[in-house]
Amino acid sequence: MxxxxxxxxxxxxxxxxxxxxxxxxxxxxxxxxxxxxxxxxxxxxxxxxxxxxxxxxxxxxxxxxxxxxxxxxxxxxxxxxxxxxxxxxxxxxxxxxxxxxxxxxxxxxxxxxxxxxxxxxxxxxxxxxxxxxxxxxxxxxxTFAKVEKPYTLANGTLISFGESHMVVQLHRTKHHSDVNRNKLVLKFLDGPRQFEQFTFMPQIGALKIGRMSECDIKLQDAGLSRVQCVVQYIRNSQLEEEGRWVLIDGNPETQQKSTNGTWVYxxxxxxxxxxxxxxxxxxxxxxxxx
Structure with a gap:
């Protein structure tokens, strides 16, 4: 339940x-x-x-x-x-x-x-x-909870870090032979990327958000870490439509958490x-x- x-x-x-x-x-x-x-x-x-x-x-x-x-x-x-x-x-x-x-x-x-x-x-x-x-x-x-472990995203999840609030939108789209895909849209409500939105498909695997130029979404915000958080697509099986997007604080590659935390409403x-x-x-x- x-x-x-x-x-x-x-x-x-x-x-x-x-x-x-x-x-x-x-x-x-x-x-x-x-x-x-x-x-x-x-x-x-x-x-x-x-x-x-x-x-x-x-x-x-x-x-x-x-x-x-x-x-x-x-x-x-x-x-x-x-x-x-x-x-x-x-x-x-x-x-x-x-x-x-x-x-x-x-x-x-x-x-x-x-x-x-x-x-x-x-x-x-x-x-x-x-x-x-x-x-x-x-x-x-x-009221916002700090993300301590991988957090499964849902349509409408509101994420907060630094000066930014970002809302998650999940879409079911069709690709080629009617294969369903989970499209992710991240829309910024405020902060340095206010009103901008970014779209990703599961093929990206994982996308980084932070201050580094190598990040998929780069933000000019001194309150953020070099890699503030990662959004990753995890397949529950070989069928992509059964996968899920998860939010991870910090950089899982280095196992380093962000300085000020990533939060969900x-x-x-x-x-x-x-x-x-x-x-x-x-x-x-x-x-x-x-």
């Missing part, structure tokens, strides 16, 4: 029992980095609440122990308001973290209202599968793994499972 299917099924009025809580793994979210409040790029209308090295223990019952629905919602609330008035279990900040860059992922309120709570992401315990899932809630500046539910690193609301978090 796919992560998104599990997430949707679990949110359908499922109650977590005390027995299930006793068998649940312990999940702690560690605050690795906090927002640099001296940075001019951060909005001035926000008061961040978490501290570096703070540990947030996730209750399998959920943020509201009365509901026992397994959901813990992280978000922001208006300045000067009582957080208990809003459906936010963990307050990341008071105020609004929206800025001009939010238009790239289209998660900012159309009216820019700073007097409403914003749900940034939710962590959901699933008792049947005995695991936790994380999903962006579409109201903040986006969590618009669909992802299973929380031990050591998983993600960012949201200008924080950097790490997951610990016991």
């Amino acid at each position: 796919q992560s998104e299917e599990i997430f949707q099924q679990h949110t359908a009025n499922i109650i977590v029992t005390e027995a299930q809580v006793r068998n649940a793994p312990q999940l702690t979210i560690n605050v690795v980095e906090i927002p640099d409040t001296s940075s001019e790029t951060l909005p001035s209308t926000i008061q961040y609440q978490l501290h570096k090295n703070q540990c947030l223990d996730i209750n399998p019952l959920g943020g509201n122990s009365n509901l026992k629905n397994g959901a813990t919602v992280f978000g922001t609330v208006p300045i000067g308001c009582n957080p208990a008035q809003y459906p936010i279990n963990v307050v990341l900040a008071h105020g609004d973290d929206s800025n001009e860059e939010d238009d790239n992922t289209k998660r900012k309120d159309e009216d820019g209202d700073q007097n409403t709570a914003k749900r940034h992401f939710a962590i959901q315990y699933h008792p049947i599968n005995n695991l936790y899932m994380i999903k962006d809630q579409g109201e903040g500046s986006g 969590l618009d669909e539910a992802h299973v929380v793994q031990d050591g998983m690193i993600f960012r949201a609301c200008n924080y950097l978090f790490e997951c610990k499972l016991l």
Whole structure:
């Protein structure tokens, strides 16, 4: 069963029992980095609440122990308001973290209202599968997970690195004698290649993205590594149409990771793994499972 299917099924009025809580793994979210409040790029209308090295223990019952629905919602609330008035279990900040860059992922309120709570992401315990899932809630500046191992791309996957956001489009095309091929289109939403798009067929095998002139997609961005990431086509069998495109951080040829990481937007539910690193609301978090 796919992560998104599990997430949707679990949110359908499922109650977590005390027995299930006793068998649940312990999940702690560690605050690795906090927002640099001296940075001019951060909005001035926000008061961040978490501290570096703070540990947030996730209750399998959920943020509201009365509901026992397994959901813990992280978000922001208006300045000067009582957080208990809003459906936010963990307050990341008071105020609004929206800025001009939010238009790239289209998660900012159309009216820019700073007097409403914003749900940034939710962590959901699933008792049947005995695991936790994380999903962006579409109201903040986006929740992105760091790519630590080969990540299978889907149509609409949003990738972030340096100053760039890049969306994946997968197309089924026909070649010669009606043989289906998986065509990959990478479209840049911002950054030095804004509005440009690049098309690749499986025959390329692997394509490099980074600062090197030898890269298939070269970007002038000091925040990127020489080889920032690689997108590779992997055949599941001898039939190309059964293959898949995967995203790999850094350069697999040298086994060197990128300096600042390659990130994917969590618009669909992802299973929380031990050591998983993600960012949201200008924080950097790490997951610990016991």
